[in-house]
Amino acid sequence: MSKGFWDVINTLDRRIIFLILLVCVTLPLLLNVGGEIRPTPPVRRAHAAVASLEAGDVMLVSIDFDATSAPELMPMLRSVLRQAFEKDVRVIMLGHIAIGLPLGHMALEEVAAEYGKEYGVDYVDLGYRPGYIAVMIGMGREIRDFFDSDYQGLQVEDLPVMDGVHSYADIDLLFGFEHGAVIDYWVRYAQARFDQRMAFGTTAVMAPDAYPYLQSNQIEGLVGGLKGAAEYETLIGRPGLGTRGMPAQQWAHLLVIGFILLGNIGYFVTRRNRG
Amino acid sequence: MKRSIPLAITFLTGVFLVISFFVPHEPLGALEQRLLIWFSIVSGFTMLLGVDNLLRTHIRKIGRRNSGWWHSGFLLLGFAATVVLGVLGRIHHGSPFHMQSPFMFVYTYSIVPLQGTMFALLAFFIASASYRAFRARNTVATLLLVSAVIVMLGRIPIGAAISEFFPAAQEWIMDVPQLAAKRGIQIGAALGAVSMSLRIILGIERSYLS
Numbered sequence: 001m002s003k004g005f006w007d008v009i010n011t012l013d014r015r016i017i018f019l020i021l022l023v024c025v026t027l028p029l030l031l032n033v034g035g036e037i038r039p040t041p042p043v044r045r046a047h048a049a050v051a052s053l054e055a056g057d058v059m060l061v062s063i064d065f066d067a068t069s070a071p072e073l074m075p076m077l078r079s080v081l082r083q084a085f086e087k088d089v090r091v092i093m094l095g096h097i098a099i100g101l102p103l104g105h106m107a108l109e110e111v112a113a114e115y116g117k118e119y120g121v122d123y124v125d126l127g128y129r130p131g132y133i134a135v136m137i138g139m140g141r142e143i144r145d146f147f148d149s150d151y152q153g154l155q156v157e158d159l160p161v162m163d164g165v166h167s168y169a170d171i172d173l174l175f176g177f178e179h180g181a182v183i184d185y186w187v188r189y190a191q192a193r194f195d196q197r198m199a200f201g202t203t204a205v206m207a208p209d210a211y212p213y214l215q216s217n218q219i220e221g222l223v224g225g226l227k228g229a230a231e232y233e234t235l236i237g238r239p240g241l242g243t244r245g246m247p248a249q250q251w252a253h254l255l256v257i258g259f260i261l262l263g264n265i266g267y268f269v270t271r272r273n274r275g
Numbered sequence: 276m277k278r279s280i281p282l283a284i285t286f287l288t289g290v291f292l293v294i295s296f297f298v299p300h301e302p303l304g305a306l307e308q309r310l311l312i313w314f315s316i317v318s319g320f321t322m323l324l325g326v327d328n329l330l331r332t333h334i335r336k337i338g339r340r341n342s343g344w345w346h347s348g349f350l351l352l353g354f355a356a357t358v359v360l361g362v363l364g365r366i367h368h369g370s371p372f373h374m375q376s377p378f379m380f381v382y383t384y385s386i387v388p389l390q391g392t393m394f395a396l397l398a399f400f401i402a403s404a405s406y407r408a409f410r411a412r413n414t415v416a417t418l419l420l421v422s423a424v425i426v427m428l429g430r431i432p433i434g435a436a437i438s439e440f441f442p443a444a445q446e447w448i449m450d451v452p453q454l455a456a457k458r459g460i461q462i463g464a465a466l467g468a469v470s471m472s473l474r475i476i477l478g479i480e481r482s483y484l485s
Contacts, residue, residue, distance in 0.1 A: 012406070014403045014407075017399075017402055017403050017406055018399045018402070018403070020402075021398065021399055021402045025398070034432060035431070035432025035433055035435075035436055036432050036435070036436075037432060038432075038435065038442075040442075040446070041446075066390060067386065067387040067388075067389075067390035067391050067394075068390050068391065068393070068394035069394075070387065070391060071391070099386070099390075101372075102372055102379060102382050102383075103387070105372060106374070106383075109374065127372075129315055130315055130318035130319040130321075130322065131311075131314050131315035131316075131317070131318030131319070133314075134311040134312070134314035134315045134318070135311075135315060137307075137311055138308055138311040138312065138315070141299075141304060141308050142308070145308060145311075145312055146312070146315060151370060151372055152369055152370035152372065152373065153369070153370065193296070204430075208449065208453050208454075208457055209457060211449060211450070211453065211454050211457060212454060212457055212458045212461060215450070215454060225430075227430050227431070246431070246432065249431065250431040250432060250433055252398065252402075253427040253428070253430070253431050254431070254433065255402065256401065256402055256405045256427065257424050257427055257428065259402060259405045259406035260405050260406070260409050260420065260423070260424065262406065263405070263406045263407060263409065263410065264409075264410060264411050264420070267410050267411075
């Protein structure tokens with residue numbers, strides 16, 4: 001009897017597993033059964049980095065992700081932009097993943113409208129230029145050598161937001177949103193060579209790659225995954241999609257833990273029964 | 276001669292860029308900036324090569340009526356439609372990325388959901404794999420399994436509700452063993468990159484010439 005049960009468990013149809021996961025993700029989203037979100041030190045440090053900026057300071061926002069990572073990175077992007085615009089910080093956006101940059105632009109326009117900010121005066125989207133390593137190094141000397149116009153072809157010289165902004169020396173904080181290896185190059189070239197202050201938001205799977213930079217203080221803060229986004233939303237007091245998504249993530253994690261335990265119990269029981 | 280000149284250009288460029296990295300003053304700084312701009316322009320042209328390769332591959336597939344050739348037809352149709360909509364966006368709105376342009380409509384309601392869906396499927400495979408493949412077969416696998424459970428519990432609110440141990444242990448795993456392993460990998464990869472760069476600059480590694 002016991003053997004038969006565990007045999008069934010061990011050979012469970014994957015479609016049943018898929019169905020259980022679907023329920024575990026959608027139900028908490030609908031019922032919003034979450035828990036207390038407590039900001040962790042890496043996220044607090046990222047928040048403090050933006051909080052240290054003053055009105056008129058310049059924050060460079062780098063969009064280095066595409067739609068595959070949007071559920072994790074878009075909520076934190078919106079939160080960082082809200083915090084910056086709240087403090088009247090000038091925002092300059094660019095990106096190294098061409099297909100993802102319109103996502104950043106949409107978030108920028110959405111949040112700028114909330115705070116009544118004007119394009120070209122308070123914020124700008126410089127767009128994409130190929131060869132990101134060259135762009136990163138070259139920006140240390142003159143940004144206009146690579147971005148002489150914005151994403152729609154307007155001359156950068158004609159945009160008041162770019163007044164006096166020529167290189168990293170004129171940028172008070174770089175905040176990158178990353179789903180790949182671009183973060184390594186930002187640290188290697190903009191931080192190590194030009195001593196640029198920087199903080200990052202990354203997908204949960206990329207966050208471990210950034211921990212060495214955080215511990216060495218090469219980056220000032222790290223917002224990792226949907227949980228980091230929810231923590232950042234908590235810190236700025238504006239719960240959004242990060243906080244809203246946490247219940248689904250919580251129950252999905254619990255389900256995976258349950259699957260691991262069940263799978264292992266089944267494995268050991270079956271092995272013992274077979275001698 | 277056909278090999279010596281490219282090797283000499285590679286050597287001189289490599290040595291110059293290494294020196295200018297550490298001595299960014301004039302005239303090296305301005306020259307380095309010039310080379311970086313060239314690099315960016317050349318990178319742009321590599322995209323054209325990618326488009327050329329993509330189109331050739333799929334046109335060939337259609338021409339030969341390979342199995343699933345109609346998938347290639349669909350791809351070409353999508354490619355052409357996206358280009359046309361991009362040009363229309365440029366003409367009518369000044370930029371294909373203007374929020375009202377037809378290109379952004381395709382981007383928002385087609386590319387974004389498709390990419391998101393493809394990536395979301397990963398969650399189902401992870402759930403299935405955690406059930407079928409993640410077994411405590413030996414000490415190392417058990418350590419990995421226990422760490423994974425602690426990190427997963429430590430990164431959700433219910434973990435802290437069960438016990439303060441989980442968020443604290445999760446932080447420790449990320450800050451100490453994970454960090455040590457990651458740093459080792461990064462140092463190893465950096466040494467490998469330095470070694471390969473030296474081989475290319477000195478002309479020992481020549482596979483890029485073929």
